[in-house]
Amino acid sequence: xxxxxxxxxxxxxxxxxxxxxxxxxxxxxxxxxxxxxxxxxxxxxxxxxxxxxxxxxxxxxxxxxxxxxxxxxxxxxxxxxxxxxxxxxxxxxxxxxxxxxxxxxxxxxxxxxxxxxxxxxxxxxxxxxxxxxxxxxxxxxxxxxxxxxxxxxxxxxxxxxxxxxxxxxxxxxxxxxxxxxxxxxxxxxxxxxxxxxxxxxxxxxxxxxxxxxxxxxxxxxxxxxxxxxxxxxxxxxxxxxxxxxxxxxxxxxxxxxxxxxxxxxxxxxxxxxxxxxxxxxxxxxxxxxxxxxxxxxxxxxxxxxxxxxxxxxxxxxxxxxxxxxxxxxxxxxxxxxxxxxxxxxxxxxxxxxxxxxxxxxxxxxxxxxxxxxxxxxxxxxxxxx
Numbered sequence: 211x212x213x214x215x216x217x218x219x220x221x222x223x224x225x226x227x228x229x230x231x232x233x234x235x236x237x238x239x240x241x242x243x244x245x246x247x248x249x250x251x252x253x254x255x256x257x258x259x260x261x262x263x264x265x266x267x268x269x270x271x272x273x274x275x276x277x278x279x280x281x282x283x284x285x286x287x288x289x290x291x292x293x294x295x296x297x298x299x300x301x302x303x304x305x306x307x308x309x310x311x312x313x314x315x316x317x318x319x320x321x322x323x324x325x326x327x328x329x330x331x332x333x334x335x336x337x338x339x340x341x342x343x344x345x346x347x348x349x350x351x352x353x354x355x356x357x358x359x360x361x362x363x364x365x366x367x368x369x370x371x372x373x374x375x376x377x378x379x380x381x382x383x384x385x386x387x388x389x390x391x392x393x394x395x396x397x398x399x400x401x402x403x404x405x406x407x408x409x410x411x412x413x414x415x416x417x418x419x420x421x422x423x424x425x426x427x428x429x430x431x432x433x434x435x436x437x438x439x440x441x442x443x444x445x446x447x448x449x450x451x452x453x454x455x456x457x458x459x460x461x462x463x464x465x466x467x468x469x470x471x472x473x474x475x476x477x478x479x480x481x482x483x484x485x486x487x488x489x490x491x492x493x494x495x496x497x498x499x500x501x502x503x504x505x506x507x508x509x510x511x512x513x514x515x516x517x518x519x520x521x522x523x524x525x526x527x528x529x530x531x532x533x534x535x536x537x538x539x540x541x542x543x544x545x546x547x548x549x550x551x552x553x554x555x556x557x558x559x560x561x562x563x564x565x566x567x568x569x570x571x572x573x574x575x576x577x578x579x580x581x582x583x584x585x586x587x588x589x590x591x592x593x594x595x
Contacts, residue, residue: 211594212244214321216310216335218328220249220280222264226485230509231327231349233410236272237583245278246319250309253284281317285309290361299361307334314338323375323590328352329359333366336374345375345593347586351407351506353444353528355387367391375593377402378586380507383527403589406531407507408582409574413485414516416571417493426487428478428494432461433557436495436519438488438510439502441468446501446524446543450474453549460557465491492517496563497556499523501543507531516574520566522552532577536569 215235219227228249235245249264256263264282271277286305288298314321323345326335332348339346348370352358359367371377371392379385385402392398423430435454439445441464451474454462463479464472465488472480483491492498498514498521505511505528514521515537523529525540533540539556541548556563 211242211323211591212246212319212321213238213590214314214319214324214338215245215247216324216326216331216338217247217249218331219251220247220264220282222268225262228327229485230407233579234583234586235278237579238587239276239278240272240274241583241587243587246317246321247278247280248310248313249280249282250285250306251282252287254287256284279317281313283309283313292361297361297363297366300363300366303330303333303362303366306331307337310334311338311341314342322594323347325349325586325590329355329367329370330362332374333362333370336370339375340373345590346373347376347378347590347593348374349378349380350384350388350402351380352384352387353504353506355384355506356390359391371395371398371401374401376589378589379404380407381505381528381531383530384506386527403585404531405582405585405589406577407509407512408577408579409509409513409516410579411516411574414489414492414513416518417489419493419496422490422494426479426490426494429461432478433459434478434495434497435460435462435553436465436492436498436514437462437472437500438465438492438498438513439500439508440466441470441472443470444503446503447472449501449543449546449549450499453546453553456550457553460553463491463495488513489517492519495519497522497553499549499553501541501549503543504528512577515570516577518567518571518574520556520563520570522549522556532573534569537566537573538569539566 221229221232239245251264268280288301290299324335324339325347326332327349336346385404388402441447447470451472454474461476461478465483498519500523502524521538524543539552541552
């Protein structure tokens with residue numbers, strides 16, 4: 211089988227974006243499924259922002275030594291505005307479509323199906339697949355599907371949902387958002403399959419906490435809270451910092467980047483860490499806290515669960531496929547008092563922490579990347595038949 215993978219962005223050695231898509235591609239390639247990735251880049255960004263330039267053609271190698279290609283042609287991005295009855299974002303999709311079609315033909319690809327990452331990339335990808343008369347699939351992982359598709363004309367969005375062969379939603383919440391977009395159309399909803407995000411179990415797993423702390427130079431007896439994500443308001447970093455300032459003996463690690471820098475006391479780490487170190491940092495913590503306001507299915511939470519790290523996060527639908535009372539404390543993400551009481555309870559109750567850790571490890575058995583990729587492959591093969 212051969213797949214043409216369409217994405218709006220793709221990781222490079224210097225810029226780790228859409229890493230989870232690359233993880234899926236690597237697993238597919240190692241299973242013997244040939245993959246050609248086409249991830250167009252904005253011509254304006256390419257010409258003006260050197261740091262985010264990607265090679266036009268890049269040969270990649272999986273850890274098992276298998277090859278796959280990543281193509282990053284230029285396309286024109288128009289403002290996400292509506293002028294009269296014209297949705298300028300639709301013009302971006304047309305430019306994007308021309309870019310992926312040109313690459314597909316130039317390199318004589320012969321895909322059995324087209325797999326696209328998120329709906330924005332899915333619109334031109336589904337159009338390409340229709341012209342090629344092959345199945346198409348959209349991975350629906352947006353944090354806010356309704357808002358993030360609002361710049362697309364309703365007619366174009368509806369046609370895409372009608373033409374696509376399958377939609378892979380990362381959560382039941384995202385499936386419900388597709389239902390809103392299509393007005394509950396039964397034919398479209400029959401195409402939607404929920405397959406939550408997952409982690410590579412060879413990279414995220416339970417380790418000895420004391421050894422991880424010693425390796426990272428962290429205090430061995432401190433109670434440590436871990437946060438992973440963008441330093442933005444949606445992730446709740448401000449609420450968390452304000453809450454942590456109420457404790458005298460709680461320490462924290464903030465892994466990520468963004469404009470809203472953490473400023474609370476007792477910070478042990480702030481900023482990026484190497485992907486190879488993420489497992490050590492998570493295992494060095496006592497609890498993972500993410501009072502996020504919106505997600506598709508949060509990869510950071512899945513990573514914490516896979517490391518057996520008890521989670522405090524939002525009592526909102528995007529978490530319900532992953533978190534429950536067996537592995538997490540679910541709170542109102544807008545309430546500092548809720549966050550405070552949850553941290554305080556787990557700090558003082560080691561037995562509760564141990565029970566939640568065990569629940570995380572049990573849930574992690576389902577959330578492996580191998581399982582997720584197999585479910586995606588099974589879906590694609592059924593549609594191809």
